[in-house]
Amino acid sequence: MKWVQVSIETSAMAEDAISNLLMEMDSGGVYIKEDKLNSDRILVFAYFPPDDIIGERVSKINEYLENMRKIGINTGKSKVTIKQVDDEQWSESWKKFFKPLKIGKRIIVYPSWEDISNYQSRDILIEIDPGMAFGTGGHSTTKLCLEILEEIIKGGEIVADIGTGSGILAIGAVKLGASSVTAVDVDEKAIKIAKENLIKNKTIDAVKLLHRDLLSCSDDKYDIIISNISRQASLSIIPMAKELMLENGKIVLSGILRREAKEVHKSLESNNFNILNTTYDKEWSCILAGI
Amino acid sequence: MAKKILSVVKLQIPAGQANPGPPVGPALGQHGVNASEFVKAFNAQTQGQDGITVSVVVTIYGDRSFSFILKTPPASVLLKRAAKIAKASGNPREEKVASVTQNDLREIAETKMPDLNASSIESAMRMIAGTARSMGITVES
Numbered sequence: 001m002k003w004v005q006v007s008i009e010t011s012a013m014a015e016d017a018i019s020n021l022l023m024e025m026d027s028g029g030v031y032i033k034e035d036k037l038n039s040d041r042i043l044v045f046a047y048f049p050p051d052d053i054i055g056e057r058v059s060k061i062n063e064y065l066e067n068m069r070k071i072g073i074n075t076g077k078s079k080v081t082i083k084q085v086d087d088e089q090w091s092e093s094w095k096k097f098f099k100p101l102k103i104g105k106r107i108i109v110y111p112s113w114e115d116i117s118n119y120q121s122r123d124i125l126i127e128i129d130p131g132m133a134f135g136t137g138g139h140s141t142t143k144l145c146l147e148i149l150e151e152i153i154k155g156g157e158i159v160a161d162i163g164t165g166s167g168i169l170a171i172g173a174v175k176l177g178a179s180s181v182t183a184v185d186v187d188e189k190a191i192k193i194a195k196e197n198l199i200k201n202k203t204i205d206a207v208k209l210l211h212r213d214l215l216s217c218s219d220d221k222y223d224i225i226i227s228n229i230s231r232q233a234s235l236s237i238i239p240m241a242k243e244l245m246l247e248n249g250k251i252v253l254s255g256i257l258r259r260e261a262k263e264v265h266k267s268l269e270s271n272n273f274n275i276l277n278t279t280y281d282k283e284w285s286c287i288l289a290g291i
Numbered sequence: 292m293a294k295k296i297l298s299v300v301k302l303q304i305p306a307g308q309a310n311p312g313p314p315v316g317p318a319l320g321q322h323g324v325n326a327s328e329f330v331k332a333f334n335a336q337t338q339g340q341d342g343i344t345v346s347v348v349v350t351i352y353g354d355r356s357f358s359f360i361l362k363t364p365p366a367s368v369l370l371k372r373a374a375k376i377a378k379a380s381g382n383p384r385e386e387k388v389a390s391v392t393q394n395d396l397r398e399i400a401e402t403k404m405p406d407l408n409a410s411s412i413e414s415a416m417r418m419i420a421g422t423a424r425s426m427g428i429t430v431e432s
Contacts, residue, residue: 003313012408013418017425019303020367020379023344029304031318039408047313060381067384068425087312090320097323097355130325130355138354139294189332 003047004054005083008061011076014068015042018075021064022046025057041076050084058082098130101137104150107172109137112200124150124175127200128168137168141254144279144286145228146172148252152288153177157223160184160244162214162237163255167194167207169226174203182208182220214240221246228254231264234287238267245291250276254286261285295353298322303365306337306345323355333359344368346406362406366422369399380427390429396420 010018019030027046035041048054058080065078100110107124110116116125128137137143149169153159155177161170164183173181185191191211198204214237223246227237234253241251251273256264258280264287265275273289280286300318309315311326319326329349337345346362371379374389393416400407400415409415420430 005313005317013421014425016366016422017379019365020371020426021381023303024378024381027314028312029302029309029314029344031314032301032303034301045314045318047317064381064383067382070384071424073421073425085317087316090316090326091311094320094323094325094355130328 001087002050003085003087004050005085006046006048006058006061007081007083008044008065009077009079009081010042010044010065011074012040012042014065014073014075015044017068017073018044018061018065021061025060047085054082101143103137103143104147107146107150107176109146109168124172126168126171126175128166128171128197140281140284141228141256141286142168144281144284145169145226145252145254147279148277148286148288149173149176149224149226152224152250152252155179158221158246159224159226160220160222162225162227163229163233164194164209165190165228167197167209169228170194170207170209171198171201171203173224173226174206175201178206178224180206180208182210182222184210184212184214186211186213220244222249224250224252226252226254228252230255231257231260234264235267238264238271238273242271242273242291248290250288250290252286252288254284256285256287258283258285261287294356296350297353297355298351300349300351302347302349303344304333304347305341306343307334307339307341309333309337319349319351319357322351324349324351324357329357329359336361363403366399366403366419367426369402370395370419370423370426370428373399374428376428383425383427386427387429388427390431391423392431396423396430 022030031045033043061080065075068075098111100108100114102108109126109128112127112129149172153176157178159173159178159181161183164170164185170181170183198207225241268289275289277288309330311330316326346365347359349357349359351357373391373395376389380386380388396416396419399419400412404415407415423430
């Protein structure tokens with residue numbers, strides 16, 4: 001379907017009034033772009049069907065801007081531009097940014113529209129659709145965690161995933177062979193999204209999903225504890241982690257910047273953990289430690 | 292987990308009734324964001340206030356994931372509410388459609404303060420008064 005994009009270059013002072021005018025002309029909403037270098041230069045975009053009153057609309061906008069100026073309102077450049085656009089330009093175009101992602105030796109994170117028939121049966125396939133900001137596998141911290149999980153999960157492990165987000169690490173752990181995962185998150189929205197992803201990936205039966213802070217009020221013990229949150233979260237988890245770990249248990253800490261790794265190493269050592277490995281990607285680090 | 296920010300997009304759209312068409316589709320699609328995902332989350336979060344125009348700022352990250360925060364309603368919406376009108380004037384120079392008091396102005400400025408680039412409540416009131424005049428709403432002195 002074709003649309004007419006009307007853009008108006010104006011000032012911050014006129015932004016709300018212009019947006020209101022466009023809404024009252026049934027634009028159904030406006031998109032506002034601020035100039036990063038000049039906070040008073042604002043572009044307001046609205047979209048209308050390419051009907052025969054588009055010319056009338058544009059004249060009305062121009063008259064309105066002129067009237068505003070005449071009563072002493074700064075309307076900036078007041079430049080009105082129209083352009084025809086096709087909704088194909090955006091309805092499918094965002095998908096081209098998402099391609100299957102190979103992580104480690106055999107993990108593949110892919111979006112739902114991708115044809116996966118070419119992958120081999122030994123591949124670990126994780127279906128995650130891009131959406132809310134909860135880890136789609138493309139981020140270094142998620143990638144580093146999955147790589148370590150691939151190395152350390154041999155089969156049958158009991159895993160805790162603190163700050164599960166999209167659930168990607170819990171899904172990965174189950175597919176790599178963990179027998180059960182307890183996944184927690186403080187964010188209710190994350191729990192909802194994680195649940196959808198667990199169902200899509202047929203891993204929901206092996207995962208206990210809980211809306212709570214860290215592992216508070218848990219009596220369970222784990223072979224592997226993963227936390228892909230931050231330095232701060234890692235430092236608060238370390239002192240209580242041992243209590244929650246089974247014999248030969250391991251902890252994977254991610255979401256830590258390279259320059260913060262030393263501080264986390266120190267905390268692990270002072271709590272009698274052995275640091276087994278630290279991996280890096282871009283500015284991020286991921287630490288594996290054992291007891 | 293700090294992520295690299297790719298772009299920040301500001302929208303004014305009806306609460307609870309957004310759809311993946313324009314302006315949401317083109318605004319987000321050009322940055323590689325699935326507009327349907329945003330619409331689902333936005334409508335869920337704004338249900339109950341159906342139809343009211345709200346401002347929302349969407350942050351798009353390097354991995355094309357996004358988050359959003361709802362801002363205070365646009366000044367135009369608050370002014371129309373205070374002046375009890377459904378539609379602003381299309382010709383603010385000649386056609387005045389309603390009026391608001393200084394108190395209304397102060398109240399709106401206080402509501403909008405967190406999102407305005409204003410150093411004091413007085414300068415925020417001046418900005419709101421400018422929007423009011425642009426809409427054909429006179430401010431009683």
